[in-house]
Amino acid sequence: EVQLVESGGGLVQPGRSLRLSCAASGFTFDDYGMHWVRQAPGKGLEWVSGISWNSGTTGYADSVKGRFTISRDNAKNSLYLQMNSLRAEDTALYYCAKGVTLAVAGTGFDYWGQGTLVTVSS
């Protein structure tokens, strides 16, 4: 059974940093691209970032480019999101999602975690 478990969310002040983690199991982790998708309270879905199976390709939404960094450790079946210079508008539930393919672009997201809540507020 595919499982994605996010952690690392919490309350953080504007301008500070936070690192999210996603522990994956139930599938061959290094065969697939992985993504972060967020959902602000009461709002729709927003893709944040994606990484290819071997970390060779990464992509970021314009809203987070230059502030967030995605990475993965295939030996640990884990995905990460380093979030710096956080803003109030980054407040959201952050989902880890598995890509249907090994690439970053052009894929659907076939498994999702339950999300970890990030609240940016002073």
Place this chain on the structure above:
Amino acid sequence: QSVLTQPPSASGTPGQRVTISCSGSSSNIGSNTVNWYQQLPGAAPKLLIYSNNQRPSGVPDRFSGSKSGTSASLAISGLHSEDEAVYYCAGWDDSGAVFGGGTKLTVL
């Protein structure tokens, strides 16, 4: 303002067929495949349709997707009460993955 445009709401009665539209542009839907997600209240999204019209295993064949030009649509036939959810279309453009704003489906 979402890149892909969906109607904010849709409704139907049990057993009815409903369709949800998704409009984009030549840079996203027009040049890439479309995926659809279902989000039940309080739950994570679930992939319903990928590559325009493919169903992941376990998704009932009551759900179907299609694409034409820069638009796509999701059809749900034989509507069930448990289909009440928010449905999102999604695609890709040069800036990354893009989503529609979501359509809240109410089963009357």
